[in-house]
Amino acid sequence: MKVTIVDYGSGNLRSAQKAFERMAREADLTADILVTPDPEEVLSADRVVLPGVGAFGDCRQGLGKLTGMIEALEETVIKKGRPFLGICVGMQLMASAGHEHGTHPGLGWIKGDVVPIEPADENLKVPHMGWNELHIYGAHPVLEDLGATHAYFVHSYHLKAANPGEVLAEVDYGGRLTAVVARDNMIGTQFHPEKSQTLGLSLIRNFLHWKP
Amino acid sequence: MLKVRIIPCLDVKDGRVVKGVNFVGLRDAGDPVEAAKAYDAAGADELCFLDITASHEKRGTLIDVVRRTAEQCFMPLTVGGGVRTVDDVRRLLLAGADKVSINTAAVTNPDFVREAAEKFGSQCIVVAIDAKTVAPGKWEIFTHGGRERTGIDAVAFAKKVVALGAGEILLTSMDRDGTREGFNLPLTRAISDAVRVPVIASGGVGTLDHLVEGVTEGHASAVLAASIFHFGDHTIGEAKVHMSKAGIPMRL
Numbered sequence: 001m002k003v004t005i006v007d008y009g010s011g012n013l014r015s016a017q018k019a020f021e022r023m024a025r026e027a028d029l030t031a032d033i034l035v036t037p038d039p040e041e042v043l044s045a046d047r048v049v050l051p052g053v054g055a056f057g058d059c060r061q062g063l064g065k066l067t068g069m070i071e072a073l074e075e076t077v078i079k080k081g082r083p084f085l086g087i088c089v090g091m092q093l094m095a096s097a098g099h100e101h102g103t104h105p106g107l108g109w110i111k112g113d114v115v116p117i118e119p120a121d122e123n124l125k126v127p128h129m130g131w132n133e134l135h136i137y138g139a140h141p142v143l144e145d146l147g148a149t150h151a152y153f154v155h156s157y158h159l160k161a162a163n164p165g166e167v168l169a170e171v172d173y174g175g176r177l178t179a180v181v182a183r184d185n186m187i188g189t190q191f192h193p194e195k196s197q198t199l200g201l202s203l204i205r206n207f208l209h210w211k212p
Numbered sequence: 213m214l215k216v217r218i219i220p221c222l223d224v225k226d227g228r229v230v231k232g233v234n235f236v237g238l239r240d241a242g243d244p245v246e247a248a249k250a251y252d253a254a255g256a257d258e259l260c261f262l263d264i265t266a267s268h269e270k271r272g273t274l275i276d277v278v279r280r281t282a283e284q285c286f287m288p289l290t291v292g293g294g295v296r297t298v299d300d301v302r303r304l305l306l307a308g309a310d311k312v313s314i315n316t317a318a319v320t321n322p323d324f325v326r327e328a329a330e331k332f333g334s335q336c337i338v339v340a341i342d343a344k345t346v347a348p349g350k351w352e353i354f355t356h357g358g359r360e361r362t363g364i365d366a367v368a369f370a371k372k373v374v375a376l377g378a379g380e381i382l383l384t385s386m387d388r389d390g391t392r393e394g395f396n397l398p399l400t401r402a403i404s405d406a407v408r409v410p411v412i413a414s415g416g417v418g419t420l421d422h423l424v425e426g427v428t429e430g431h432a433s434a435v436l437a438a439s440i441f442h443f444g445d446h447t448i449g450e451a452k453v454h455m456s457k458a459g460i461p462m463r464l
Contacts, residue, residue, distance in 0.1 A: 012282075012305045012306060012307075012308055012309070012310070014279070014282055014283075014306065014307070014308045015282050015286065015308055015310075018282065018283045018284075018286075018308075019286050022286075053332075053333055053335060053336065054332065054333030054335070055333060058333075124214075125408060125409055125410045125433055126408055126409070127334070127335055127379055127380075127409065127410070128214065129335070129379070129380065129410050129433070130214050130215060130216075130217050130257065130410070130433070130434070131214070131215045131217065131257055131463045132213065132214045132215065133213060133215075150215065150463045152287070152288055153214075154288075154310075154335045154379075155335065156334070156335070171214075172213050172214075173213075173214055192288075194286055195286060195287055195288050195310060196286070196287075197252065197255075197286055197287050200286060201286055
């Protein structure tokens with residue numbers, strides 16, 4: 001199995017790579033975990049992971065600078081239906097548009113907008129940083145048997161999905177924030193599975209086994 | 213609900229933990245990676261490495277520690293100590309740090325905070341503020357391990373670095389650091405209430421009640437401690453239960 005983690009200059013991908021390698025090893029899966037900016041490696045991937053840290057616009061621009069990458073993602077994820085996982089800004093990029101430092105188009109896979117976190121309670125800090133408890137709605141193979149209830153978040157913007165059916169989990173933070181979105185063969189987590197100890201590693205294991 | 217974080221901090225010199233960590237069953241108490249793994253297993257919410265290596269030539273040892281830790285611990289890691297350039301930040305992030313803390317360079321060259329935040333995002337830029345009481349209700353920034361007074365007001369400085377892009381403040385009360393008398397609560401509260409970003413309280417923890425006070429009276433979002441955990445006085449689990457019983461939301 002080939003798992004391609006898209007490297008478009010968005011920060012540290014080492015933790016994500018190591019976490020995938022570990023869970024593939026533990027599950028006795030023969031998996032090549034590639035970290036690469038090469039769209040060809042996305043086209044030939046069995047599973048695709050889109051990470052991302054920083055600002056939405058910068059990430060979108062970084063992705064756009066890789067010639068053929070957006071097309072390769074569309075082809076692999078939408079046309080061929082390969083399992084896809086977006087992490088943090090990688091999840092936000094699944095939305096229609098992001099409104100961080102201007103308005104930027106997303107991949108448009110999940111209808112909705114990425115907007116600033118504005119907790120009703122003035123005392124709540126932004127960024128939303130740390131461990132928050134997931135409220136999971138409905139069953140999903142990637143969210144089964146996670147072995148823990150809290151995930152690690154660090155973000156100042158969040159995805160407001162237009163279709164509530166595509167929101168699989170939320171957290172409380174002076175209102176509800178989207179934690180997981182999914183439809184068909186794609187899933188996105190606002191939190192960092194590669195930083196969420198047991199819960200995160202379990203989610204990665206599930207993703208590696210997922211047959212949507 | 214978001215939980216309050218407990219962050220054990222390891223002082224690292226030339227790639228080794230200073231003073232060692234007194235855990236049962238640790239093969240090498242001086243190996244930061246071993247200590248990090250133990251804290252990961254114990255349920256620490258984040259880890260912090262503070263590099264106190266004096267010579268610039270030996271700085272590479274920390275990168276190796278960060279790399280090896282990130283391969284084995286799937287939890288958030290903040291690294292600081294001697295971070296002065298965008299290249300320093302980049303190297304640490306690529307090695308596997310999630311957040312990099314900037315201390316002296318934020319005082320001598322505040323624009324570096326802006327530069328780093330613009331390049332890598334505010335979420336990974338922590339500014340470490342060392343402050344000392346100079347008059348009742350008045351605190352100043354000190355550098356060089358608390359020896360040099362800068363004349364800069366701590367609250368004003370915190371607001372400034374947040375405006376420049378810092379995503380978190382690591383606040384150490386220098387008049388409490390190492391005393392085990394508890395956090396400087398008025399200072400912690402003044403800074404926490406002055407900025408929108410999370411503040412980590414540090415310096416002076418000697419008892420589990422001190423951790424509680426840091427949150428209830430200091431309004432901190434996270435508490436950092438070293439010796440009470442390293443020397444085996446208390447486990448992370450005990451600290452979490454204690455704080456939870458005091459009504460603080462914890463990840464148990």
